[in-house]
Amino acid sequence: MTAELIFVGTELLLGNILNTNAKYLSEQFASLGIDCYYQTVVGDNAGRLKETFLNAWNRSDIVILSGGLGPTEDDLTKETVSEALDIPLVFDSEAMNRIRELFAKRSEEAPASNEKQAYVPKGCKVLYNENGTAPGVIIEKNDKIAILLPGPERELVPMFEESVKGYLKDISDSVIVSRCVKMCGISESIVGEKIKDLTQNGGNPTVATYAGCGEVHIRITAKAATEKDAGKLIKPIVRELKNRFGAYIYTTDNDVTLEKAVVDLLLANHLTVSTVESCTGGLVAGRLINVPGVSEVLKLCYVTYSNKAKRKLLGIKKGVLEKHTAVSREVCEEMLKGAMLINKADVVVSVTGLAGPDGGTEEKPVGLVYLGCSVKGKITVEKHYFSGNRAKIRESAVAYSLILLRRCILEYFSEVELNFIP
Amino acid sequence: MTAELIFVGTELLLGNILNTNAKYLSEQFASLGIDCYYQTVVGDNAGRLKETFLNAWNRSDIVILSGGLGPTEDDLTKETVSEALDIPLVFDSEAMNRIRELFAKRSEEAPASNEKQAYVPKGCKVLYNENGTAPGVIIEKNDKIAILLPGPERELVPMFEESVKGYLKDISDSVIVSRCVKMCGISESIVGEKIKDLTQNGGNPTVATYAGCGEVHIRITAKAATEKDAGKLIKPIVRELKNRFGAYIYTTDNDVTLEKAVVDLLLANHLTVSTVESCTGGLVAGRLINVPGVSEVLKLCYVTYSNKAKRKLLGIKKGVLEKHTAVSREVCEEMLKGAMLINKADVVVSVTGLAGPDGGTEEKPVGLVYLGCSVKGKITVEKHYFSGNRAKIRESAVAYSLILLRRCILEYFSEVELNFIP
Numbered sequence: 001m002t003a004e005l006i007f008v009g010t011e012l013l014l015g016n017i018l019n020t021n022a023k024y025l026s027e028q029f030a031s032l033g034i035d036c037y038y039q040t041v042v043g044d045n046a047g048r049l050k051e052t053f054l055n056a057w058n059r060s061d062i063v064i065l066s067g068g069l070g071p072t073e074d075d076l077t078k079e080t081v082s083e084a085l086d087i088p089l090v091f092d093s094e095a096m097n098r099i100r101e102l103f104a105k106r107s108e109e110a111p112a113s114n115e116k117q118a119y120v121p122k123g124c125k126v127l128y129n130e131n132g133t134a135p136g137v138i139i140e141k142n143d144k145i146a147i148l149l150p151g152p153e154r155e156l157v158p159m160f161e162e163s164v165k166g167y168l169k170d171i172s173d174s175v176i177v178s179r180c181v182k183m184c185g186i187s188e189s190i191v192g193e194k195i196k197d198l199t200q201n202g203g204n205p206t207v208a209t210y211a212g213c214g215e216v217h218i219r220i221t222a223k224a225a226t227e228k229d230a231g232k233l234i235k236p237i238v239r240e241l242k243n244r245f246g247a248y249i250y251t252t253d254n255d256v257t258l259e260k261a262v263v264d265l266l267l268a269n270h271l272t273v274s275t276v277e278s279c280t281g282g283l284v285a286g287r288l289i290n291v292p293g294v295s296e297v298l299k300l301c302y303v304t305y306s307n308k309a310k311r312k313l314l315g316i317k318k319g320v321l322e323k324h325t326a327v328s329r330e331v332c333e334e335m336l337k338g339a340m341l342i343n344k345a346d347v348v349v350s351v352t353g354l355a356g357p358d359g360g361t362e363e364k365p366v367g368l369v370y371l372g373c374s375v376k377g378k379i380t381v382e383k384h385y386f387s388g389n390r391a392k393i394r395e396s397a398v399a400y401s402l403i404l405l406r407r408c409i410l411e412y413f414s415e416v417e418l419n420f421i422p
Numbered sequence: 423m424t425a426e427l428i429f430v431g432t433e434l435l436l437g438n439i440l441n442t443n444a445k446y447l448s449e450q451f452a453s454l455g456i457d458c459y460y461q462t463v464v465g466d467n468a469g470r471l472k473e474t475f476l477n478a479w480n481r482s483d484i485v486i487l488s489g490g491l492g493p494t495e496d497d498l499t500k501e502t503v504s505e506a507l508d509i510p511l512v513f514d515s516e517a518m519n520r521i522r523e524l525f526a527k528r529s530e531e532a533p534a535s536n537e538k539q540a541y542v543p544k545g546c547k548v549l550y551n552e553n554g555t556a557p558g559v560i561i562e563k564n565d566k567i568a569i570l571l572p573g574p575e576r577e578l579v580p581m582f583e584e585s586v587k588g589y590l591k592d593i594s595d596s597v598i599v600s601r602c603v604k605m606c607g608i609s610e611s612i613v614g615e616k617i618k619d620l621t622q623n624g625g626n627p628t629v630a631t632y633a634g635c636g637e638v639h640i641r642i643t644a645k646a647a648t649e650k651d652a653g654k655l656i657k658p659i660v661r662e663l664k665n666r667f668g669a670y671i672y673t674t675d676n677d678v679t680l681e682k683a684v685v686d687l688l689l690a691n692h693l694t695v696s697t698v699e700s701c702t703g704g705l706v707a708g709r710l711i712n713v714p715g716v717s718e719v720l721k722l723c724y725v726t727y728s729n730k731a732k733r734k735l736l737g738i739k740k741g742v743l744e745k746h747t748a749v750s751r752e753v754c755e756e757m758l759k760g761a762m763l764i765n766k767a768d769v770v771v772s773v774t775g776l777a778g779p780d781g782g783t784e785e786k787p788v789g790l791v792y793l794g795c796s797v798k799g800k801i802t803v804e805k806h807y808f809s810g811n812r813a814k815i816r817e818s819a820v821a822y823s824l825i826l827l828r829r830c831i832l833e834y835f836s837e838v839e840l841n842f843i844p
Contacts, residue, residue, distance in 0.1 A: 013458050015448030016632065016641075019441055022463070026437030036435050037470055039463035041444070048459055055477075210438065219438075275704075275725075281711030282697075282704025285725040289703030292779055292812065294727070300735050301725035303697075303707040309722040357714055390714065 001172060003034045004060040006052055008068035008077050009151055010043040021066050021156055028160065033174035033223055044074045050084050061144055067151030069134035071113040077148055082121045085141055089119040095135045098128055127163040131155045138167065174223055177230035181218040181241045183248040184258060184403045191216045194244055198237065205233050214399035215258060247410060262406050263291040269413060274345035275301040276335045278326065278352040279369065283398045299345040314338025325364065327354050332370035332381050340374060347409065348374045349401050355393045369397045373404045375412040423594060425456045426482040428474055430490035430499050431573055432465040443488050443578055450582065455596035455645055466496045472506050483566055489573030491556035493535040499570055504543045507563055511541040517557045520550055549585040553577045560589065596645055599652035603640040603663045605670040606680060606825045613638045616666055620659065627655045636821035637680060669832060684828050685713040691835060696767035697723040698757045700748065700774040701791065705820045721767040736760025747786065749776050754792035754803050762796060770796045771823050777815045791819045795826045797834040
């Protein structure tokens with residue numbers, strides 16, 4: 001069974017918005033075990049939309065269209081598809097009632113233009129919209145299916161989850177299950193080398209690597225009749241990866257992020273943590289606070305961006321700052337020591353670096369970042385050169401400070417130095 | 423002149439990655455004044471790629487393909503396009519030298535598989551890749567153009583900027599210029615009402631609104647023969663919008679962000695700033711530090727996530743926290759006062775809220791956030807209810823704290839209370 005996605009909207013063609021619906025729907029179809037060979041973006045133009053739809057309808061079993069269901073003259077998807085399939089539009093009073101209710105909630109009357117949204121292709125399944133005025137529709141004709149969904153993500157996603165996923169599950173004869181083994185502190189090329197035998201296998205399950213900021217994820221994807229069968233195919237590969245990568249793996253749970261793994265490690269070892277940040281300016285603390293429940297472990301954190309703040313709060317001597325500059329191993333270590341003095345956290349993380357765009361020298365270029373971590377007084381400082389613009393350098397510094405934090409805790413408790421590969 | 427974009431890659435069809443190249447290239451073509459009516463995503467499959475390419479080649483003047491230029495057997499774009507256009511591939515020794523150099527830099531020898539990347543369609547313009555091994559190519563045939571670019575964004579963007587943009591500018595007979603008027607503290611629907619006469623005009627320039635987190639942007643887009651002519655069309659509209667929206671507008675410069683506007687306001691008024699954050703945990707400071715040069719104004723900032731940190735650092739009484747809870751007008755104000763005592767910043771921003779997912783009550787639901795701002799001792803506290811998940815609530819709290827900060831400074835110096843609309 002094959003499906004095909006069509007996104008309708010001039011704003012996509014002009015690059016005004018990022019097509020996040022494409023990623024979402026593609027992932028959904030992949031996990032439903034339905035092959036998707038084409039995605040097309042087309043503007044709010046009846047002729048081009050009809051051509052694109054008919055092309056898709058002829059070559060695929062299911063055509064999903066998103067966008068163009070609004071109340072304006074520009075919104076043509078329902079009208080164009082109905083015409084192409086030769087199905088008349090009929091008034092759906094339930095849809096109209098719901099549109100009126102939505103406006104009533106805002107103490108407004110539904111404008112006449114919204115009446116257009118209550119017309120649906122005759123005999124279709126209407127998907128009432130809990131988050132907007134445009135109903136979606138499922139049309140079945142000649143053993144093929146067209147599904148029309150609203151364009152805004154906040155309307156499309158809940159409608160797909162509630163009304164479309166179950167419908168497609170019933171007609172699909174297989175499921176695809178993916179499991180992520182997530183690693184940090186190791187490069188993608190080394191991971192790639194070490195699992196060549198698994199990635200080049202090409203069978204079922206498939207194994208592929210994805211590199212993120214400081215992280216490598218290995219995704220194992222299995223196709224089977226049931227979720228349970230797919231799980232059986234995946235399990236031995238996860239076991240094998242655990243053997244090969246050991247402590248580089250921070251989770252085998254799709255939903256666990258690096259910051260969640262770090263917070264879990266702190267909780268498990270009854271450790272409190274504090275941060276003292278310069279160029280990342282609060283983003284390390286901000287990322288730790290992504291994790292609900294972090295208040296159990298997170299103590300007071302500081303942003304000491306200026307030299308004055310470093311001196312005043314952390315007691316770093318003017319002479320040290322002048323001799324080594326703020327971006328130096330010495331100051332990174334002094335930041336740790338200063339924070340430890342005023343804040344009895346078990347673990348402290350410090351960051352100081354040059355995020356640019358200005359201020360770089362030949363000796364200390366933009367991208368130079370020192371990361372420090374102290375676990376119960378045992379201090380580690382790392383020197384990094386990160387590439388990219390200001391935002392990218394700061395993002396890397398945040399990611400690698402979490403990786404350093406994790407490694408230092410593991411080393412402290414295992415008393416073994418982990419041979420982490422940069 | 424029309425162009426059409428084709429993105430080649432199974433990872434896009436599976437939803438593994440977001441198609442950021444689509445947004446980037448669409449924006450580029452829009453600004454070059456070249457109409458783009460279709461975008462297609464197709465997998466690494468020769469048959470489907472050929473069909474998609476020929477369809478595009480027949481109906482458009484320019485076809486851009488991105489992806490599928492790698493060294494593996496799966497990478498088929500160059501081979502498929504060459505075959506479709508009946509142009510043989512020839513060995514380009516300059517391309518091969520550059521590939522070898524790239525590997526030499528990493529102290530590795532170029533694998534035999536990379537030799538494939540040095541073959542290019544005969545007679546084409548080769549775009550050497552400074553950031554990877556795959557060269558791009560421009561093919562001209564029968565008054566049509568095919569441009570093949572590598573898939574990774576870090577290779578595609580610089581190649582487009584350096585080698586493709588100028589080439590296309592030379593053949594395009596018009597330019598499109600966009601100018602953004604950016605506002606905060608006003609809702610999209612009110613803005614929409616107030617500029618109906620401009621947005622429904624439909625002429626040249628066009629006027630459209632876009633809503634971001636706490637912000638509304640009005641984009642004015644003009645098509646003209648030269649950039650100067652386009653500027654002349656845009657200018658009177660910008661003037662009119664300034665008349666209508668006054669202080670809601672924080673910039674009319676496309677490149678200025680809200681945080682940049684806030685930092686500029688602090689600099690212009692010789693004000694130092696500090697933050698004390700609970701649920702946003704450093705992200706307000708982090709966003710201010712997006713702005714290069716913020717060190718002139720940013721003093722020591724604090725993350726006081728736990729009640730203990732609030733008591734210890736800010737001297738907030740246990741009784742106050744127990745009586746009002748941490749998420750209250752009183753504690754938000756105490757956070758300001760505490761921070762002012764220990765930190766002589768002219769302006770202080772405080773944030774305390776319930777970001778969830780747990781901890782909400784009927785009286786204090788998840789999403790309740792108090793934002794505080796003090797300008798030279800003049801204190802303002804706002805109560806907000808933000809919707810969405812933990813990340814969305816925190817993002818909103820960060821945005822609205824910057825908006826509050828801006829408003830409080832403007833009010834302090836104008837001595838007029840601005841009637842900001844939530």
